[in-house]
Amino acid sequence: MGRRSIAHIRREEFAHAAFEVLALHGMQGTTLQRVADHTGASKASVLHYFSNKQNLIETALRQSNATLRKEAVAMMNIATTPWERFYAIIEANFSPTTFQPEIAHGWIAMCAEVPHVAQFQRIQTVIYSRLHCNLFTALLATGIDRTAADSGAETISLLIDGLWLRCGLQIGGLNRQEATAQIERVVETLFGKSAERQSAKTKMTALAAALTSRAQ
Amino acid sequence: MGRRSIAHIRREEFAHAAFEVLALHGMQGTTLQRVADHTGASKASVLHYFSNKQNLIETALRQSNATLRKEAVAMMNIATTPWERFYAIIEANFSPTTFQPEIAHGWIAMCAEVPHVAQFQRIQTVIYSRLHCNLFTALLATGIDRTAADSGAETISLLIDGLWLRCGLQIGGLNRQEATAQIERVVETLFGKSAERQSAKTKMTALAAALTSRAQ
DNA sequence: TAGTAGATTGACCCATTGGTCAATAAATAG
DNA sequence: CTATTTATTGACCAATGGGTCAATCTACTA
Numbered sequence: 057m058g059r060r061s062i063a064h065i066r067r068e069e070f071a072h073a074a075f076e077v078l079a080l081h082g083m084q085g086t087t088l089q090r091v092a093d094h095t096g097a098s099k100a101s102v103l104h105y106f107s108n109k110q111n112l113i114e115t116a117l118r119q120s121n122a123t124l125r126k127e128a129v130a131m132m133n134i135a136t137t138p139w140e141r142f143y144a145i146i147e148a149n150f151s152p153t154t155f156q157p158e159i160a161h162g163w164i165a166m167c168a169e170v171p172h173v174a175q176f177q178r179i180q181t182v183i184y185s186r187l188h189c190n191l192f193t194a195l196l197a198t199g200i201d202r203t204a205a206d207s208g209a210e211t212i213s214l215l216i217d218g219l220w221l222r223c224g225l226q227i228g229g230l231n232r233q234e235a236t237a238q239i240e241r242v243v244e245t246l247f248g249k250s251a252e253r254q255s256a257k258t259k260m261t262a263l264a265a266a267l268t269s270r271a272q
Numbered sequence: 273m274g275r276r277s278i279a280h281i282r283r284e285e286f287a288h289a290a291f292e293v294l295a296l297h298g299m300q301g302t303t304l305q306r307v308a309d310h311t312g313a314s315k316a317s318v319l320h321y322f323s324n325k326q327n328l329i330e331t332a333l334r335q336s337n338a339t340l341r342k343e344a345v346a347m348m349n350i351a352t353t354p355w356e357r358f359y360a361i362i363e364a365n366f367s368p369t370t371f372q373p374e375i376a377h378g379w380i381a382m383c384a385e386v387p388h389v390a391q392f393q394r395i396q397t398v399i400y401s402r403l404h405c406n407l408f409t410a411l412l413a414t415g416i417d418r419t420a421a422d423s424g425a426e427t428i429s430l431l432i433d434g435l436w437l438r439c440g441l442q443i444g445g446l447n448r449q450e451a452t453a454q455i456e457r458v459v460e461t462l463f464g465k466s467a468e469r470q471s472a473k474t475k476m477t478a479l480a481a482a483l484t485s486r487a488q
Numbered sequence: 489t490a491g492t493a494g495a496t497t498g499a500c501c502c503a504t505t506g507g508t509c510a511a512t513a514a515a516t517a518g
Numbered sequence: 519c520t521a522t523t524t525a526t527t528g529a530c531c532a533a534t535g536g537g538t539c540a541a542t543c544t545a546c547t548a
Contacts, residue, residue: 063524082388084300088506098527100508105525109506161387168384170441171377172298184443211431211458218434225386227400242427245461279494304536314497316538321495325536 067105067115069095074116079162083169086113114175117166121183124154128190131263138197139256145190146239147264149216150232160224187213200247208246215239236261283321283331285311290332295378299385302329330391333382337399340370344406347479354413355472361406362455363480365432366448376440403429416463424462431455452477 073094078086088109092099106112128148135141149155170176191209196202219235222228240257247253289310294302304325308315322328344364351357365371386392407425412418435451438444456473463469 066525082385084385085388087504089504099506100528101526103507104527107507157387161384164380165384167437167441168377168381169298169300171373172301180441184441207454207457211454214431214434214438214454215427216434217437218430218432221383221433221437222430225383225396225400238423238427238430241423242458242462246458282495303534305534315536316498317496319537320497323537 063105068119070097070102070105070112071116071119074112075120075162076158078113078116078165079158082161083113083165086165088112110173110175114179117162117176117179120159120162121179124148124151125186127151127153127267130267131260132190134263135260137252137256138194138199139253140260142191142194142198143257143260144263145187145194146212146216146236147260149187150219150235150239151264151268152232153268155220155223155232155235157223157226160220164221164224184213187216198247211242211246212239215242279321284335286313286318286321286328287332287335290328291336291378292374294329294332294381295374298377299329299381302381304328326389326391330395333378333392333395336375336378337395340364340367341402343367343369343483346483347476348406350479351476353468353472354410354415355469356476358407358410358414359473359476360479361403361410362428362432362452363476365403366435366451366455367480367484368448369484371436371439371448371451373439373442376436380437380440400429403432414463427458427462428455431458 070091074086074091077091077094081090086109088099088102091112092102095102102112106115128145131144131148132141135144166176167180170180188209191212192205195208196205198205200208215238219230219238222230223235228234243253286307290302290307293307293310297306302325304315304318307328308318311318318328322331344361347360347364348357351360382392383396386396404425407428408421411424412421414421416424431454435446435454438446439451444450459469
């Protein structure tokens, strides 16, 4: 530890603050001064750890996404059947720790800048690819054919995007339960009812509740 | 005509330019100077017609949405059956004149500011309400029960939002055809196949093609 | 033709922004 | 204890932002 560690910790602190400011004030309102104020440090101190404002925001976004990814990985490791893996992805994407309007604001703000900032474009691409890939492999393993798995993954990821957008726009006071219910309705019509899927869903929902309550 | 008319036309010109700049450069990049340059006028001239930058962008967004709404109304007037009205909404939302990455950029940029600008919040609310209401009444009239119509409208509007988001993020080179195909796949699983619905779809698709080709 | 309302603009103002830099304080290593 | 690295910061800078204003310029009206 020592100097290396403190630098690493400080970077994390600033990045965390940056994401909070982004979620709270949007991209326009995310100034170096505000991020500095939010941590109690000076603007120059922030720039000591991040060469750029964009660099700062980039790591802020990556760091925020990492928490969701860790939750997802934890649940995927526990899941044993394909449908359990499927619901692990769903539950992770609507975990109460991450599926919140403020956090959604941050991500929508990033999406708006994707066409203009190459770094954000890259982040967005990798997040989408991962989601689609995970959904696809889970669905394929349930026994359906390739095209059905692919289009199914596409539809589900589309719904997830839409629900996150709505969470940010706070349409109909959308919460975790309504969001997963929306997904489930489509999943049911797409793949029919089955006891196996149902038990997988209840298992992963319970697991998600246990994991997140423990974390908080 | 005369003075009143010229003022009105000028406002429209500036608003139009403002939306183009917004679509091209995002919310941060949409400066009064750039909008002025885009029309060949001066910054002060823009501010002669719009008291605020926000006022300018607000009318820009409203004006842009009006074109989509007009297309939708035109198709709705021609539609006679419930399913035709349903596909009128779908086709209008994926019309080649509006379903373009640049335009999507503009709307995503607005979404990102919704939590921070009350005017944008209002625009977003009215657009969503109209879409949901139109879908709901169309679906209800097809003979299904209220809750099914409501949840169906919710799912479809969710997909539309997701597809527009993806259009803006340019995931998988999404075009009009793929987008409507995505919608259709879900509609089919939700409401089953029926000759009546199929004919309604082909009719409205053709109508949309005719209307938009005529316009351009 | 004179007058007046609206259109257009350059010059200007102030606040804020991202970013630099040199100076200082603190901590670690030898 | 000394030296060197690292952390922190206030002062500063150039650029740009939105917005004001008074001065023209234009076109319609009486």
